[in-house]
Amino acid sequence: MNLKRLKYFVKIVDIGSLTQAADVLFIAQPALSQQLATLEGEVRQQLLVRTQRGVTPTEAGKVLYRHAQLILRQCEQAKLDMEASSRGISGQVSVGLAPGTAAATLSLPLLRKVRARHPGILLYLNENYGTTLSELIMNGRMDLAVLYGDKSVHGLTFMPLLKEELYLVGPASMRRLPENVRLAELAELELYLPRPYNVVRKLVNESFMRAGLNAPRVVAEIESAVTLHALIAEGVGTTILPASMAHEMVSSCKAWCSRIVDPVIEAPLALCQSDHLPLSEPAQAVKDILLELVGEMGSSAALRAIEPSSKVAA
Structure with a gap:
């Protein structure tokens, strides 16, 4: 297949x-139609269906569209890597960080270190x-992500970094x-937790089930860290959070937290x-810095047991 036709x-x-x-490609429509017809002949499939509103891809067209995006992206990255080989590492790298996790604390350190070591990386x-982050990586639209989870998924690979214990967090009132x-x-207890597909919620549900308890009493499902923070600050109710977010919640508003034991619940x-798309040279450089930062984070206060003295008295 011709790269220009794929484009x-x-x-x-x-x-x-x-x-x-x-019009956008600055090519006559008959010539563009001919390029499309040639491509369909090469793959021996109809790729587009013409309608009154324009064109839509067939099922075969949707498959080729996904692959073409990845192929074109890799070709572009190959050019950038070759150009960068003589002047240091440069290029674009996208990193996802799950909010409300230890990953969120990596933002500023990551920006500083990447800027200091590889100023050519955007x-x-x-x-x-x-x-959302895992779907973006699976579709080739993001390079790396730091998130909760360790179960193998087709199209993705997970490298374990560390584990955070879960805490019950409640308002001082x-x-x-x-x-x-x-x-x-x-x-x-009446709890405010994320939806069942969330890793923390899954861990809580599984722990309740293994302990022979009824499902947790969830009175509302909240995905927003901002809303959850406001809920605790206003004394509305309790939630369950990983150590890093529980620590942040206690230090930023009038709240207390208790470590969940018997059993301890750990979020990986x-x-x-991606398990099939190789990282570009800039993305590999950013990955190395991420792993370095996580190594430093392993002994940080955010991941240690939260001291009783940090709790607000009721």
Whole structure:
């Protein structure tokens, strides 16, 4: 397949119109149609369906579109890597950091170190939920992500980084529980937790089930870290958070936290990347810095047991 034809095909699908795509590509429409026909002949598949509103890809066209995006991206990165070989590492690197996790504390250190060591790298940071970040990596639209999870998924590979224990967090206006609280004691509490597909929620649900307890009493499902922070600050209710976010919550608003024990619940933090797309040279350099920062983070206060003295008295 010709790379130029793949580029034309991707642009047609993106715009949804042969006429408009021809204008953007500065090529006559008959010539663009001929390029498309040649491509369809090469793959022996109909790739587009013409409608009154424009064109839409067939099922075969959708498959080729996904592959073409990756192929064109890799070709572009290969050019950048070759150009950069004589003047140091440069290029674009996208990194996802799951909010409300230890990953969120990596933003500034990562920016500083990448800027100091590789000023030619343009770093793009995206704070989003793990499911969104993993989909972006799977589709080839993001290089790396630090998120919770360690189970193998087709198209993705996870490198374990560290584990964070889960804590019960409540506002100062509510009765404070002991420094360590048994899981069974949470059975009667009304909790504000993320949706069931969230890794923390899955860990909580699985722990309740293994302990022979009824499902946790979730009164609302909240994905927003900002809303959760406001909820605790206003004394609305309790939640369960990893150590790093629990530490931040206690230090920024009137709240207390208790380490969940019997059993202890640990959330695995991992570095996620594609299992079939090789990292570019700039992305590998950023990955090395990420691993270095995580190594330093392993002994940080955010991941140690939170001292009782940091809790707000009820």
